[in-house]
Amino acid sequence: MKVLEKLTIASLRENKRRTLVTVLGVMLSSALILAVVGMVTSIQKMMIDWTVADTGDYHDMYEEVPVEDLKYIEENAHVEKYYYSTPLTENELGDDYETYQEYQHAAYTKSQYQPLATLPADAKGKYNIYVRYDQPKDYATIRDGILDALESSGAGYINTRTNSELLRYEGVMGDSTLSALYHMAAIVIGIIVVTSIFVIRNSFSISATERARQFGMLSSIGATPRQIRHNVLFEGLVIAVLGIPLGIILGVIAVLILVAVMNILLSGMMVADVTFSMPFWIFPVTIGLSFVTVILSSLLPAIRTGKLAPIDAIRGSNDTKIKSKKLHTPGFIRGIWGVGGVLAYKNLKRSRKKYRTTVISIVLSVATFVGLSSFLSYGMKASSTIYGNSSIDLAVAGADTDFYRELVEKFDLKDYAYYARTNALDIGLALVNHEYFEDFAQSVGVNAKDYNKVMLMNDWTMVAEETGQYRVERAHPDLRDGDEIDVELIGWSSEETLNLDTGESQHNYKTYDTSGNIKLPVTKLIDEKPLGFENYYGTLSFVSEDYYQRDRLDVDNDTFQLFAANIDDVKPIIAYLDEVEASGRFERIFYDDVKETQAQSRRIYLLISIFLYGFVAVVTLIGVTNIFNTITTNIALRAKEFAMLRSVGMTDREFKRMVRLESLMYVSKALIIGLPIGLLLSYGIYKSLAEAMDFGYIFPWSAVIISIVAVSILIGIIMRYSVKQVEKQNIIETIRDENI
Amino acid sequence: MKILEVENLVKTYGKGENKVHAVDHVSFSVEEGEFVAIVGASGSGKSTLLHLLGGVDRPTSGKVLINGEDIYKLSDDALAIFRRRQVGIIYQFYNLIPILNVVENITLPCDLDGKRVDKKRLKNLLDTLGLNDRKSHLPNQLSGGQQQRVSIGRALINDPAIILADEPTGNLDSKSGEEILTLMKLSNQKYHQTIIMITHDLEIASQADRVITFEDGKIIKDERA
Ligand SMILES: Nc1ncnc2c1ncn2[C@@H]1O[C@H](COP(=O)(O)OP(=O)(O)O)[C@@H](O)[C@H]1O
Ligand SMILES: [Mg+2]
Numbered sequence: 001m002k003v004l005e006k007l008t009i010a011s012l013r014e015n016k017r018r019t020l021v022t023v024l025g026v027m028l029s030s031a032l033i034l035a036v037v038g039m040v041t042s043i044q045k046m047m048i049d050w051t052v053a054d055t056g057d058y059h060d061m062y063e064e065v066p067v068e069d070l071k072y073i074e075e076n077a078h079v080e081k082y083y084y085s086t087p088l089t090e091n092e093l094g095d096d097y098e099t100y101q102e103y104q105h106a107a108y109t110k111s112q113y114q115p116l117a118t119l120p121a122d123a124k125g126k127y128n129i130y131v132r133y134d135q136p137k138d139y140a141t142i143r144d145g146i147l148d149a150l151e152s153s154g155a156g157y158i159n160t161r162t163n164s165e166l167l168r169y170e171g172v173m174g175d176s177t178l179s180a181l182y183h184m185a186a187i188v189i190g191i192i193v194v195t196s197i198f199v200i201r202n203s204f205s206i207s208a209t210e211r212a213r214q215f216g217m218l219s220s221i222g223a224t225p226r227q228i229r230h231n232v233l234f235e236g237l238v239i240a241v242l243g244i245p246l247g248i249i250l251g252v253i254a255v256l257i258l259v260a261v262m263n264i265l266l267s268g269m270m271v272a273d274v275t276f277s278m279p280f281w282i283f284p285v286t287i288g289l290s291f292v293t294v295i296l297s298s299l300l301p302a303i304r305t306g307k308l309a310p311i312d313a314i315r316g317s318n319d320t321k322i323k324s325k326k327l328h329t330p331g332f333i334r335g336i337w338g339v340g341g342v343l344a345y346k347n348l349k350r351s352r353k354k355y356r357t358t359v360i361s362i363v364l365s366v367a368t369f370v371g372l373s374s375f376l377s378y379g380m381k382a383s384s385t386i387y388g389n390s391s392i393d394l395a396v397a398g399a400d401t402d403f404y405r406e407l408v409e410k411f412d413l414k415d416y417a418y419y420a421r422t423n424a425l426d427i428g429l430a431l432v433n434h435e436y437f438e439d440f441a442q443s444v445g446v447n448a449k450d451y452n453k454v455m456l457m458n459d460w461t462m463v464a465e466e467t468g469q470y471r472v473e474r475a476h477p478d479l480r481d482g483d484e485i486d487v488e489l490i491g492w493s494s495e496e497t498l499n500l501d502t503g504e505s506q507h508n509y510k511t512y513d514t515s516g517n518i519k520l521p522v523t524k525l526i527d528e529k530p531l532g533f534e535n536y537y538g539t540l541s542f543v544s545e546d547y548y549q550r551d552r553l554d555v556d557n558d559t560f561q562l563f564a565a566n567i568d569d570v571k572p573i574i575a576y577l578d579e580v581e582a583s584g585r586f587e588r589i590f591y592d593d594v595k596e597t598q599a600q601s602r603r604i605y606l607l608i609s610i611f612l613y614g615f616v617a618v619v620t621l622i623g624v625t626n627i628f629n630t631i632t633t634n635i636a637l638r639a640k641e642f643a644m645l646r647s648v649g650m651t652d653r654e655f656k657r658m659v660r661l662e663s664l665m666y667v668s669k670a671l672i673i674g675l676p677i678g679l680l681l682s683y684g685i686y687k688s689l690a691e692a693m694d695f696g697y698i699f700p701w702s703a704v705i706i707s708i709v710a711v712s713i714l715i716g717i718i719m720r721y722s723v724k725q726v727e728k729q730n731i732i733e734t735i736r737d738e739n740i
Numbered sequence: 741m742k743i744l745e746v747e748n749l750v751k752t753y754g755k756g757e758n759k760v761h762a763v764d765h766v767s768f769s770v771e772e773g774e775f776v777a778i779v780g781a782s783g784s785g786k787s788t789l790l791h792l793l794g795g796v797d798r799p800t801s802g803k804v805l806i807n808g809e810d811i812y813k814l815s816d817d818a819l820a821i822f823r824r825r826q827v828g829i830i831y832q833f834y835n836l837i838p839i840l841n842v843v844e845n846i847t848l849p850c851d852l853d854g855k856r857v858d859k860k861r862l863k864n865l866l867d868t869l870g871l872n873d874r875k876s877h878l879p880n881q882l883s884g885g886q887q888q889r890v891s892i893g894r895a896l897i898n899d900p901a902i903i904l905a906d907e908p909t910g911n912l913d914s915k916s917g918e919e920i921l922t923l924m925k926l927s928n929q930k931y932h933q934t935i936i937m938i939t940h941d942l943e944i945a946s947q948a949d950r951v952i953t954f955e956d957g958k959i960i961k962d963e964r965a
Contacts, residue, residue, distance in 0.1 A: 003844065003851040010839040217835045220796045221894060222824020223852050224817040306816070310796035314835065 004223070004231045011211055012238060018629050019239070022203035025625040026243030027250060029196035030290035032618050033189055034251025035258070037282050040185045042259055044178060045277035047169040055163055058083065058130035059139050063159040065129050065150070072149040073129055078142040083130040136172045188615070193293050195364060195619055199626040200297035202357045203239075206633040208232055208301040215305055216313025225306035232305055236298030244290045248283065261610060265603040268596075333661070344661040355666065358630040362670035362715075363677065365623035366707045369616050370678025373703040375685045376612050392532050393595035394570055396577065397561040398588040401433070401545075403580075404562045411573050416564035417531045420545075427487060427539050431560075432530065434544040440530045446523055448544070454523045455543045462537040475539045484519045532563030570595045628718055631666075635722035642726055655723075663719045667712050675704060743901055743934050744770040744793065749802035751788050751957075762788040764957035765802070770902075773932040775925070777945035780954030786938045787906055789954070793936065794829045794904045795819050807901055824849050828895025830905040834887040836879040836894075843875050846893040853898070865893050869923065885916030892923060896933075903927075905937040909944065921947065 012019045058081075062073065073079060133142050143160060150158050167173045208215075215228050259276045266274070305313070333341040396404070404418045417436035421428055432440070441448030441456060448454045461475040479485065520541070530542060567573070570593045577591045635642075642655070679700070686697045751763040762785040770776055778786050791797035793804055795811045804811050806826055814822060823829075836845050846865065847857045866872045869889040879887055888908055895903055905924065909917030921944055927933040937948070945951050946965075953961035 003840075003848060007837065007839070014839075213835075214837065216796075217837070218848070218852070219820060220794065220823065220829050220835075221849050221852070222820050222822075222827075222898075224820035224824075226817050227820075227852065309798050311791045312797075314796075 004218070004227060005234055007214065007218075008231055008235050008238065011207070011214070012235065015207065015210070018203065018207065018633065021625045021629050022200065022207075022239050023243040023246070025196070025200050025203065025622050026239055026290065026294055027247040028618055028622050028625070029192060029200070029293055030244045030247030030286055031251035031254060032192050032615075032622075033289050034248055034282065034286040035254045036185050036188050036192070037286060038251060038255035038276075038278050039258060040181050041279055041282060042255065042274050042277045043181065044169060044171070046274045047178070048166065049273075049275060051163075051166045051169050055165055056083070056130055057081070057166075058132050058163055059136055059167060060131050060133075060143050060163070061161045062129045062131065062146070062150075063161065064126040065158060066126055066155055067124055069150055069153055069155040070127070070129065072153060072155075073131060073146055076142065076146050076149075078133050078135055078138070078145075079131050080134040081132045084127040085130070136167060136170050139167065139172065189289065192619070193289060196293045196622060197296045198364070199361055199622050200294060201300055202361070202626050203629050204232060204236060204298040204301040205304075205357070206629055207235060208305045210633065212305065212308065212313045216308065216310045219308075219310040219313065229302045229306040232298050232302035233295065236294045236302075239298075240291055240294040243294070244287055247290060248286060251286070252278065258610075258614075262607060265607045268600075341658065341661050344658045344665065355634075355669075358627050358634075358666060359670045359673065361623045361626045361630070362666070362711055363674035365620040366671065366674030366711060367678040367681055368619050369707055370675065370700055370703045371681030371685060372612050372616050374682030374698065374700040376609055377698055377700065378686065391534060392563045392565045393567040393593075394564045394573060394591070395532065395561065395594050396589070396591040398590045399560070399562070399580075399586045401560050403586070404433075404560065407562065407573070407576075408564075410576070411567075413564045413567065415531065415566045416562060418560050418562045419532070420560045421540075427485070427541060429541045429543065430530075430533070431545040431547065432542050434546055436531065437542065437544040440528075440542070444524060444526045444528050453521075453547075455520055455541050455547065456524055456526050457522045457539070457541045458527070458529055458533075459525055459539050460527070460537065461539055472537065479522065479525060481522065481524050484521045487518055487520050531565055532561070567595065624714065627714070631715075631718045632722040632725065635719070635726055639726045642723075659719055659723050663712075663715045666719075667715050671708060671711060675707065678703070678707070741772045742769045743772040743774075743807060744936075745803075745805040745808075746793070747803040747805075749789070749792060749804065750800045751785075751792060751797070752800045761785075761957045763792060763799070766957070766959060767802075768952065768959060768962065770934060770936065772934055773928070774934055775928045775949045776936045777948035777951045778936065778938045778954055779940060779942065779945050779951060782940070784954045785957040786954050788957075790829075790904050790906050790936065790938055793902075794827050795823050796829065821853075824853055825898055826901040828898070828900040828903045830888070830891050830895050830903065830908045832907040832910045834879070834884075834891045836887055836890055838879050841876045841878055842871055842882070842890050842893075845879070845890050846897055848894060849898045857897075861897070861899075865896060868926070869893050870919075883916070884912050885919060888912060888916070888920055889923065892920070896927060899931075901934065903933055903935045903937075905935065907938050907940070909939065909941065917941075917944070 065073065073082060131146075133139055135142070139162070143162075147158060147160070150156075164173055169178060171178060215223070215231075219225070219228060255278065256276055259274050262274045330345075333345050396407070401418060404416075407413070408416055417440075418433050419430045421430050437454075438448045441454055444456065446454060446456065457479075459475050459479060460472050463471050463473055476485070522541070529536060529540075533540065574591065574593050577589070580586070581589050581591075682700050682703075683697060746769065747767050749763055749766045750761070753760045753762055764785070766789065778789070780786050788797065792799050795804070799812060806822075809822070811819060811822060837848070840848065843862070843866075844851075847862065850857045863872075866875065869892065871886065871889055871893065874882060874886060879890070882890065888911075892908070895905075903924070908924070909920050912920065924935055924937065925947065928935050937944075939945050948965070950962070950964045952959055953963075
């Protein structure tokens with residue numbers, strides 16, 4: 001090994017801790033790159049599996065190929081596999097449109113075709129052949145080749161149909177979902193690379209600074225700037241060789257875990273599982289990107305080091321250069337922190353450069369954390385608006401009250417309510433089964449023994465503001481408990497039906513008794529909403545089902561809906577409802593396993609959280625490795641200064657104070673810059689999502705507080721640790737150590 | 741033959757009221773084989789001058805010619821190679837590489853050059869320097885005088901045109917200092933080696949062929965013995 005390389009290895013060995021931390025940074029960043037790409041390819045694989053499950057594993061279908069011409073397909077070198085299905089004859093098809101539709105569908109679904117090997121030896125006639133090519137990219141050329149061969153053999157013109165869905169997911173044809181996925185991955189990787197370059201560069205800077213004297217000495221005896229530059233790059237190479245393979249292993253493990261977690265969380269929601277899939281190209285790409293990251297990280301320090309005049313390097317006067325500008329230390333610093341404070345302040349002001357790197361690392365982590373966590377809270381808010389944080393577990397509609405009673409008894413449901421909402425009044429009126437109504441009335445402090453007279457009204461309504469956001473306010477602000485409201489009976493309602501034969505829609509008008517207005521007494525205005533109405537906004541009155549004669553309001557028995565809560569296991573009920581639906585007892589029965597739907601949305605939310613927080617965590621970790629490196633090194637470089645301060649009699653107390661103040665300065669400076677950037681980011685995310693949501697900007701308080709606390713603790717710990725390392729050293733040796 | 745010519749050399753530090761003329765329009769020349777001592781008060785600019793002569797610093801203005809070559813006209817790489825082959829610098833605090841042993845430290849300039857080490861020359865040097873039985877010692881296992889001898893070996897290994905020494909004995913006891921001086925004189929007489937040495941010990945300076953006195957960045961006296 002050349003002497004310079006030997007020196008590099010020796011210095012890496014000597015600074016074991018820093019080397020380790022730098023390797024860790026490189027490892028994390030390449031693991032992150034690999035994980036992002038690996039997740040994308042795995043999701044792509046899932047889409048492919050999904051498509052294959054649905055349409056079959058073929059690229060082109062050749063219609064009605066005569067059995068004697070099959071060899072033109074079989075013998076084509078690019079055909080990887082093929083299947084057949086028997087086309088229906090004209091006779092079989094007949095004029096029946098439905099049969100034809102079925103056939104059309106069957107022709108493109110997997111269940112209908114079989115491997116060609118099973119084709120009987122004495123097969124005759126024509127077959128539809130489904131072909132998978134070995135090089136999907138060239139599907140058009142391969143197909144043309146086969147068609148030419150078939151045509152020249154006299155088979156005539158053969159119709160083909162391309163499985164474009166599969167080709168899209170295999171990345172051959174443009175697909176917007178897939179390309180969106182890849183674009184997103186590219187952006188994320190871009191962020192990772194830039195962040196990592198920034199962060200890892202620091203480690204090389206530090207090392208180059210520390211080795212400046214050595215470089216200066218080497219250069220004074222004739223090492224060229226080129227040799228020095230190469231040496232710093234060589235250091236990068238060593239770090240890369242150590243870090244990248246580890247990162248790849250870690251990345252593969254991370255993807256394996258993520259895929260497993262995704263499959264657990266999304267189980268039952270998807271047609272096909274996410275399959276761990278990492279095509280070979282991922283590895284060279286990850287290695288390449290990580291390598292570029294490391295080399296770019298070490299390039300700048302390398303160039304800078306090469307440029308130094310040797311004697312400056314020996315004196316260590318560039319990176320550690322101290323500006324001698326005049327400084328006025330604010331009085332309060334001296335007042336509160338004493339001499340130590342003054343020294344800390346001067347240190348920070350006169351060698352900003354050293355601090356900048358640490359501050360920027362913190363800024364980066366804080367900004368991503370605050371920004372992304374508010375992204376997450378919007379996700380949560382949005383998903384709760386869609387799925388609601390409803391307390392119900394089951395919803396059934398389109399059946400009658402008798403059936404609901406039957407259901408309640410059969411499955412022993414405890415908490416349930418059924419409602420009908422009538423449109424015959426100009427305010428919403430919900431008729432509630434009286435058992436539940438009595439309970440509910442009691443819970444809002446109304447004795448509903450005489451439930452035929454009690455009407456509870458929820459009078460809140462959502463008002464859209466000009467900003468596009470919503471505000472909740474009272475619809476009838478003057479209304480008081482016990483008041484009567486005038487309600488106009490609406491003369492008719494219409495029901496639209498679609499005639500399936502003619503395709504025309506048809507309005508059925510129903511006429512109600514429009515004998516003028518009626519007065520309804522409001523027993524109590526309530527804020528509470530009964531079971532199943534948690535997410536309902538708008539004026540709604542609740543009465544017992546017996547409150548108003550059904551006939552007068554003309555509520556069809558089958559407009560009732562059932563909501564039930566606190567069900568341990570909804571599955572058997574759903575199974576029963578499936579049977580009921582199949583039996584045709586109710587024409588339009590609809591039911592939803594709300595519990596499962598909500599659980600699914602929670603799981604999706606959890607999954608997104610894992611991804612986003614995982615990303616933030618790794619970015620933060622990369623940042624932390626850097627902060628650790630910068631601070632420990634800065635403190636170590638000041639060992640002499642510390643030793644001297646103590647040799648002239650600075651007490652431990654003063655010393656500790658000085659360190660504490662420096663930490664405080666770091667933290668406040670980083671937060672003062674980082675938090676606004678993070679908030680800006682979070683506002684930007686809000687703005688870009690604002691159209692899809694109907695709620696206002698949420699200030700990410702918790703993220704801000706977590707940032708402040710976490711950064712303070714982190715810096716505190718690292719500072720204390722580095723100072724401890726320095727304190728262990730012998731005062732005199734430290735002072736003597738650095739003579740030039 | 742003039743091996744070194746300095747023309748109007750200037751080096752200033754700082755700006756405005758803080759401006760320091762460390763080397764202030766200095767011109768002189770040195771003949772091949774001369775042994776020159778530079779003396780002067782601390783802070784008078786001796787080290788700065790020496791660094792400029794050795795091409796390890798950059799002048800504010802002026803020229804330094806070694807063997808007729810204007811060294812500050814060279815590219816950074818060429819200048820480094822020039823230093824490697826034509827200049828040997830000895831510092832007051834040795835500046836050895838702690839993880840390299842005696843032989844490795846001495847042969848460092850050859851290694852940088854990618855040159856095979858001349859075994860005979862190395863053996864000769866080690867003999868002359870009295871380091872034959874310390875070949876694989878690390879710097880921290882050597883006395884100050886021995887370390888300085890290693891750095892002299894390192895300066896001499898490539899047979900440079902000129903040796904520049906910045907108070908090479910300043911950090912040593914008088915006996916070790918004497919040895920170092922003897923070594924320098926020996927190489928001057930035996931190999932006709934050109935040497936420029938900074939010292940503030942007039943006793944040592946008096947043993948040189950020529951003594952240049954420095955004050956406030958200027959030469960105020962230049963005497964030949
Ligand atoms: N890197 C530097 N920055 C600013 N001033 C310097 C620097 N190096 C030397 N000086 C100044 O240049 C002058 C000459 O210094 P130096 O050549 O080291 O003196 P000597 O070696 O004769 O003791 C001194 O006044 C010193 O303060
Ligand atoms: Mg000096």
